[in-house]
Amino acid sequence: NAGVMQNPRHLVRRRGQEARLRCSPMKGHSHVYWYRQLPEEGLKFMVYLQKENIIDESGMPKERFSAEFPKEGPSILRIQQVVRGDSAAYFCASSPSGDEQYFGPGTRLTVT
Amino acid sequence: KNEVEQSPQNLTAQEGEFITINCSYSVGISALHWLQQHPGGGIVSLFMLSSGKKKHGRLIATINIQEKHSSLHITASHPRDSAVYICAVSRSNYQLIWGAGTKLIIKP
Numbered sequence: 001n002a003g004v005m006q007n008p009r010h011l012v013r014r015r016g017q018e019a020r021l022r023c024s025p026m027k028g029h030s031h032v033y034w035y036r037q038l039p040e041e042g043l044k045f046m047v048y049l050q051k052e053n054i055i056d057e058s059g060m061p062k063e064r065f066s067a068e069f070p071k072e073g074p075s076i077l078r079i080q081q082v083v084r085g086d087s088a089a090y091f092c093a094s095s096p097s098g099d100e101q102y103f104g105p106g107t108r109l110t111v112t
Numbered sequence: 113k114n115e116v117e118q119s120p121q122n123l124t125a126q127e128g129e130f131i132t133i134n135c136s137y138s139v140g141i142s143a144l145h146w147l148q149q150h151p152g153g154g155i156v157s158l159f160m161l162s163s164g165k166k167k168h169g170r171l172i173a174t175i176n177i178q179e180k181h182s183s184l185h186i187t188a189s190h191p192r193d194s195a196v197y198i199c200a201v202s203r204s205n206y207q208l209i210w211g212a213g214t215k216l217i218i219k220p
Contacts, residue, residue, distance in 0.1 A: 042198070043155075043208075043210050045207050048207070056207070091154070100145075101145070101208070102157055103147070103156065104154060105153070105155075106154045
């Protein structure tokens with residue numbers, strides 16, 4: 001049973017471009033969480049999704065950020081018109097039941 | 113005051129030493145997590161606890177619900193244990209409240 005997969009592992013974007021981060025949960029897991037870790041800071045909750053539904057997006061910036069978890073395929077965290085302040089590590093976690101979370105390796109986004 | 117406090121913030125020890133990292137929290141929780149993050153690397157979930165004690169290899173985690181305190185112990189520490197160890201608590205079914213992390217360096 002493969003762990004949580006995230007890709008790409010490293011992503012470089014110029015200011016104004018779009019960033020798409022993918023998360024494939026563990027097999028059988030229908031709960032996905034996205035976290036952001038800014039340099040020298042701890043992780044911050046962004047959004048919690050179940051298949052085709054956003055359960056809690058209270059940690060998501062109101063503009064430019066969106067997330068989805070379609071019936072088929074990975075969860076996508078999308079950042080439009082990236083700015084330098086978006087540079088961070090983005091971690092995805094999955095859970096079978098909304099309890100214990102299993103983390104992916106993260107995607108390091110660098111905005112130049 | 114942070115809802116989850118870890119101590120120490122930094123810890124340097126010699127290979128073979130017994131390591132203890134502490135976590136105190138001030139809110140009601142459903143579970144407590146210990147996670148490990150290597151420099152430039154991803155996060156690995158080590159333990160999830162709601163009571164008692166768990167052991168995995170050289171790692172032991174304990175929790176005292178009444179005292180709102182948890183400890184992570186590493187026996188026979190090794191340089192490859194060098195990482196940041198993070199304590200996080202679950203208040204609802206999903207949102208985790210994170211401690212600031214303890215940076216551990218084990219010298220050979």
